[in-house]
Amino acid sequence: MSDKDNALDVAVRQLDMVAEQINLDTAIHKRLRSPARCYIVACPVRMDDGSVEVFTGYRVHHNTSRGPAKGGIRYHPDVTLDETTALSMWMTWKCAVVDIPYGGAKGGVACNPKQMSRGELQHLTRRYTSELVNVFGPRTDIPAPDVYTNPQIMAWIMDTYSMSIGYAEPGVVTGKPIPVGGSLGRFGATSRGCAYAIYSLLEKLNRRVDDETVAIQGFGNVGYNAAEILHDDGGKVIAVSDSKAGVYNPKGLDPRLLAKYKAETGSVQGYPDGESITNEELLEIDCSILIPAALENVITSRNADRIKAEIIAEGANGPTSPDADEILYDRGKYHLPDVLANAGGVTVSYFEWVQGLERYFWTEEEVNSKLKGIMDRAFENVWHIYQTEKVNMRMASYMVAVKRVAEAMLLRGLYPQ
Ligand code: NAD
Numbered sequence: 001m002s003d004k005d006n007a008l009d010v011a012v013r014q015l016d017m018v019a020e021q022i023n024l025d026t027a028i029h030k031r032l033r034s035p036a037r038c039y040i041v042a043c044p045v046r047m048d049d050g051s052v053e054v055f056t057g058y059r060v061h062h063n064t065s066r067g068p069a070k071g072g073i074r075y076h077p078d079v080t081l082d083e084t085t086a087l088s089m090w091m092t093w094k095c096a097v098v099d100i101p102y103g104g105a106k107g108g109v110a111c112n113p114k115q116m117s118r119g120e121l122q123h124l125t126r127r128y129t130s131e132l133v134n135v136f137g138p139r140t141d142i143p144a145p146d147v148y149t150n151p152q153i154m155a156w157i158m159d160t161y162s163m164s165i166g167y168a169e170p171g172v173v174t175g176k177p178i179p180v181g182g183s184l185g186r187f188g189a190t191s192r193g194c195a196y197a198i199y200s201l202l203e204k205l206n207r208r209v210d211d212e213t214v215a216i217q218g219f220g221n222v223g224y225n226a227a228e229i230l231h232d233d234g235g236k237v238i239a240v241s242d243s244k245a246g247v248y249n250p251k252g253l254d255p256r257l258l259a260k261y262k263a264e265t266g267s268v269q270g271y272p273d274g275e276s277i278t279n280e281e282l283l284e285i286d287c288s289i290l291i292p293a294a295l296e297n298v299i300t301s302r303n304a305d306r307i308k309a310e311i312i313a314e315g316a317n318g319p320t321s322p323d324a325d326e327i328l329y330d331r332g333k334y335h336l337p338d339v340l341a342n343a344g345g346v347t348v349s350y351f352e353w354v355q356g357l358e359r360y361f362w363t364e365e366e367v368n369s370k371l372k373g374i375m376d377r378a379f380e381n382v383w384h385i386y387q388t389e390k391v392n393m394r395m396a397s398y399m400v401a402v403k404r405v406a407e408a409m410l411l412r413g414l415y416p417q
Contacts, residue, residue, distance in 0.1 A: 007087070008085050011089045011090060012089075015033060035060050035062045038058065039135060040056065041058075045124045048120060057108070058079065058109075059105065060088040060105060062103065062105065063103045066103055068138075071144065071146075072143065072175075073108060075147070076113075077112045089104060090104070090317055090338065093397070098346070100347060105143075113149075114148075129156070133160070133161060136173070138169060138353070138356070144173065144345070151176055158172055168180075168181075174350075183349075183351050183355055184361070186352055190222045191221075191224075192368065194341045194344060196372050196375040196379075197378075197379055202311075205334070212288045212311075213288050215285045216237065217291070217292045217298065220293070220294075223315065226315055227255035231254070240268055241268065241279050244266075245269040248274055249274035288309060288311060289309055289313060290313070292319035296319055299321065299324045301321065304320075304327035311335075318338060319338070334393070340379065343375070348367060385400060
């Protein structure tokens with residue numbers, strides 16, 4: 001496999017490799033290589049200048065054998081059907097690795113949200129939701145935030161869906177603001193889950209977070225919260241970046257001050273208490289833990305042999321190419337893959353959905369402690385396979401996940417025959 005493969009080629013080839021490794025039933029393998037269903041919708045939106053722009057939206061269900069389709073919605077100019085399909089497949093594995101009762105889905109709209117007003121974003125979100133109003137539902141398909149979508153956008157989805165069915169339905173979407181049925185702990189959940197996975201690994205290696213230096217690519221939901229949690233727990237965050245540039249300070253950065261600076265200026269670029277670095281330099285910086293938390297395919301065969309971090313924890317989805325996976329494994333790196341390392345988000349989304357369906361809400365302590373229980377168990381399952389089968393941790397996670405999905409498919413059988 002080469003670094004030039006698109007995300008879907010990568011996802012399918014990863015499945016093929018696992019299928020071989022676990023001797024997967026041929027018919028199940030064939031079914032899992034393709035998504036169960038894909039929706040493509042045109043979303044006409046009247047822009048602020050009076051013109052009408054037509055945006056293309058996607059929603060893909062990869063597999064729903066273990067429960068309703070679950071996955072985020074991405075607003076980005078590069079969104080395509082292939083990328084959305086790959087991400088939906090990764091969601092199937094992610095939900096199965098942490099053993100929550102969901103199938104995998106993903107959605108997206110090809111747009112540039114940075115150049116759209118709040119009104120335009122709201123109109124786009126409502127039109128996209130209404131195009132898919134018969135697809136979304138608390139028992140069928142439950143969206144969530146992803147790149148450049150946020151709790152406000154989830155509230156608009158919830159409202160549009162609720163308007164169409166005639167009553168408020170919090171269970172249709174997760175990652176909502178707290179006043180409309182969001183869960184305490186959801187905002188930082190992906191990063192908290194990532195931190196729990198890192199701490200489980202550090203425990204296996206007899207290391208402590210206080211002795212670790214951390215570099216984080218991306219300073220949005222996942223990157224910022226990871227910086228804050230690791231900083232508060234004693235780790236030293238020495239470098240972060242966003243889409244414009246990065247900042248480096250070997251003595252450590254204060255994530256809250258940096259966030260304040262970014263809120264004022266729009267970027268971490270130019271932060272006075274550190275030296276400016278590029279995104280490429282950030283990935284290769286001398287640190288012990290690297291957290292890619294932006295976009296896919298940033299660690300490839302071009303830079304994998306220059307990565308200095310001993311631990312790579314994938315906050316982002318698909319940040320490492322398959323070639324780079326092999327290079328990092330051969331170099332003895334500990335590599336927590338996306339389907340495990342960023343599964344905290346979907347896990348607390350699951351808690352939010354359960355709370356919404358029951359109309360009964362938990363404390364933040366309850367949420368965090370249940371999240372820890374699920375992440376710790378998932379890590380142990382993956383670590384066991386990693387040790388006994390001598391495969392990298394991505395392969396180990398996929399082996400756990402694909403076996404669970406295949407078991408559900410075999411038990412449910414083939415309909416109608
Ligand atoms: P976000 O929109 O909140 O933040 C994205 C960050 O990445 C921003 O700081 C942006 O400036 C930065 N960025 C964008 N392009 C970049 C580039 N070319 N180089 C460096 N930085 C760049 O998004 P998010 O929710 O934090 O998602 C980040 C990643 O984590 C994505 O891969 C997403 O799929 C994954 N993820 C998110 C969640 C979640 O709960 N939000 C859950 C699981 C996985």
